[in-house]
Amino acid sequence: MISKRIVLHFPQRLVDQPIVYKLVKDYDLQFNILKAYVTPQEEGLMVLELTGEDEQFKKGIDYLESCGVRIQPLSQDIIRNEAKCTDCGVCVPICPVGALVVDPLTSKVHFYDNKCIACELCVKVCPTKAMEIHF
Amino acid sequence: MRTIKEINEKIKKGKVVVVTAEEIIDLVDKKGLKKAAQEVDVVTTGTFGPMCSSGAYFNIGHSKPRIKLGGGICRLNDVPAYCGFAAVDIFLGATSLPESDPQNKVYPGEFRYGGGHVIQDLVFGKDIRLEAETYGTDCYPQKKLQTYINIKDLNEAVLFNIRNCYQNYNVAVNLSDRILYTYMGVLKPRLGNANYCSAGQLSPLLKDPYYKTIGIGTRIFLGGGIGYVVWHGTQHNPLARRKENGIPCVPAGTLAVIGDLKQMSGSWLVGTSMLGYGVSLTVGIGVPIPILDEEICRYTAAKDIEIYAPIVDYSQDYPQMTDKTLGEVNYAQLRSGKIIIEGKEVPTGALSSYSKAREIAEILKSWIKKGEFLLTEPVAPLPGVESGYTFKPLKERPI
Numbered sequence: 358m359i360s361k362r363i364v365l366h367f368p369q370r371l372v373d374q375p376i377v378y379k380l381v382k383d384y385d386l387q388f389n390i391l392k393a394y395v396t397p398q399e400e401g402l403m404v405l406e407l408t409g410e411d412e413q414f415k416k417g418i419d420y421l422e423s424c425g426v427r428i429q430p431l432s433q434d435i436i437r438n439e440a441k442c443t444d445c446g447v448c449v450p451i452c453p454v455g456a457l458v459v460d461p462l463t464s465k466v467h468f469y470d471n472k473c474i475a476c477e478l479c480v481k482v483c484p485t486k487a488m489e490i491h492f
Numbered sequence: 493m494r495t496i497k498e499i500n501e502k503i504k505k506g507k508v509v510v511v512t513a514e515e516i517i518d519l520v521d522k523k524g525l526k527k528a529a530q531e532v533d534v535v536t537t538g539t540f541g542p543m544c545s546s547g548a549y550f551n552i553g554h555s556k557p558r559i560k561l562g563g564g565i566c567r568l569n570d571v572p573a574y575c576g577f578a579a580v581d582i583f584l585g586a587t588s589l590p591e592s593d594p595q596n597k598v599y600p601g602e603f604r605y606g607g608g609h610v611i612q613d614l615v616f617g618k619d620i621r622l623e624a625e626t627y628g629t630d631c632y633p634q635k636k637l638q639t640y641i642n643i644k645d646l647n648e649a650v651l652f653n654i655r656n657c658y659q660n661y662n663v664a665v666n667l668s669d670r671i672l673y674t675y676m677g678v679l680k681p682r683l684g685n686a687n688y689c690s691a692g693q694l695s696p697l698l699k700d701p702y703y704k705t706i707g708i709g710t711r712i713f714l715g716g717g718i719g720y721v722v723w724h725g726t727q728h729n730p731l732a733r734r735k736e737n738g739i740p741c742v743p744a745g746t747l748a749v750i751g752d753l754k755q756m757s758g759s760w761l762v763g764t765s766m767l768g769y770g771v772s773l774t775v776g777i778g779v780p781i782p783i784l785d786e787e788i789c790r791y792t793a794a795k796d797i798e799i800y801a802p803i804v805d806y807s808q809d810y811p812q813m814t815d816k817t818l819g820e821v822n823y824a825q826l827r828s829g830k831i832i833i834e835g836k837e838v839p840t841g842a843l844s845s846y847s848k849a850r851e852i853a854e855i856l857k858s859w860i861k862k863g864e865f866l867l868t869e870p871v872a873p874l875p876g877v878e879s880g881y882t883f884k885p886l887k888e889r890p891i
Contacts, residue, residue: 443540443762443774443845443848444845444846444847444848445540445541445774445842445843445844445845445848446841446842446845446846447677447687447841447842447843448841449829449839449840449841450680450684450685450686450687450839450840450841451677451678451680451685451841459827459829459842463847464827464845464846464847464850465847481602481678481767482677482678482767484542484677484764484765484766484772484774484843485762485763485764485765485774486604486765
């Protein structure tokens with residue numbers, strides 16, 4: 358079994374096509390949609406947590422790419438600007454998945470991007486705008 | 493035990509013993525109060541949090557032909573500054589917002605840029621757009637001015653904060669069913685989180701609870717440079733409730749501070765945006781406490797576990813000024829990441845950076861050790877508990 362959080366970028370011509378449902382139907386993959394929207398440039402953007410058998414997972418990804426969907430690992434999308442972060446910790450109780458944690462020894466805030474679901478709540482609450490979106 | 497003059501002699505000779513407000517705790521635990529007080533000359537404190545009553549004043553120099561900003565209006569990067577002084581003196585407050593900012597019309601407002609950000613940009617050495625409109629006089633004929641200004645060209649650029657460094661603060665919670673956007677951060681409904689804003693055992697005024705050493709004229713670390721305490725801050729409230737150890741358990745004393753903005757750093761003066769609330773300036777302050785006797789040493793050794801803060805509901809009790817609290821917690825509990833309120837486990841978040849406060853205390857320690865920073869004797873004390881000085885609500889009278 359493999360489980361990954363990925364970002365799918367759908368080009369304009371695919372925005373009105375049913376694509377993701379095939380991941381279930383043809384490749385027996387489970388998905389949890391964390392975010393989905395169409396940008397003003399009419400590009401589709403979807404953040405998925407995708408789970409399935411290794412072989413099927415690979416085939417599913419190949420299928421998406423063959424359709425023209427660009428795939429990006431989620432951890433590259435929400436980035437902490439270290440120069441701006443003051444390690445205050447006001448984001449910590451706001452993060453719904455515990456991806457932002459205060460280190461008890463150093464009192465600095467750690468960002469575990471592998472846990473991040475890109476909900477963007479921290480982006481809005483950060484007083485110094487240190488959490489950045491790079492979709 | 494020792495005087496400030498004697499401490500300064502030791503600083504000059506490179507023989508001074510300086511520890512931070514965290515280190516003195518361990519030292520007193522290990523060696524006892526008496527021995528620690530004999531060994532240590534200075535304890536350094538630090539705090540780094542949003543402080544809204546901050547601002548800066550500038551003298552921009554005279555234009556050709558001359559212009560009189562006094563009585564007119566003036567904006568820096570679209571942010572209104574106060575110019576009701578002589579011709580070219582202006583004051584910019586940290587919470588000032590451009591007229592074009594939507595504020596909370598689209599709720600919650602983002603407040604991306606304001607006075608605090610202009611101050612940080614100036615300190616970074618960025619060019620700032622100044623626009624002014626005023627009336628003409630015989631001696632000051634110019635009515636309009638549009639120019640870039642840069643901190644290096646200004647005659648004076650002075651940080652002048654009329655209230656900083658609060659001695660303790662509320663722990664903010666939300667008992668209502670909707671999200672609240674406050675100066676204490678986003679508060680989730682039904683006790684979803686508890687936000688606090690103090691460096692606790694590192695915080696300057698919590699380590700000198702009766703203002704025995706910190707007074708008018710005290711030299712401090714301010715925004716990465718050197719500053720001075722010039723007065724007690726606004727809302728200074730020495731008569732606030734205290735614990736047996738003398739430490740206030742509610743917001744109490746405050747400081748007004750000043751310093752040359754030109755030698756400060758954008759790392760320690762940070763423009764700050766509070767979602768749904770407004771803009772501010774996060775300020776780094778460090779105050780040295782001379783260990784003049786055992787009593788002062790004992791105060792500096794106070795631990796997080798001995799320092800309490802009140803839990804206040806920001807849905808009703810804070811906005812309506814009811815004075816009600818939901819109990820109190822100590823800073824060790826707050827810094828553990830969760831506290832218990834009304835039987836519920838509530839995650840905590842801080843607005844004040846403990847790690848930055850620690851860094852400030854370390855920097856101040858290194859300045860003193862290297863002989864770059866001498867201690868000052870206060871010129872006059874801050875109003876203390878015996879002064880009768882209090883913080884009053886507004887006396888409203890119908891017009």
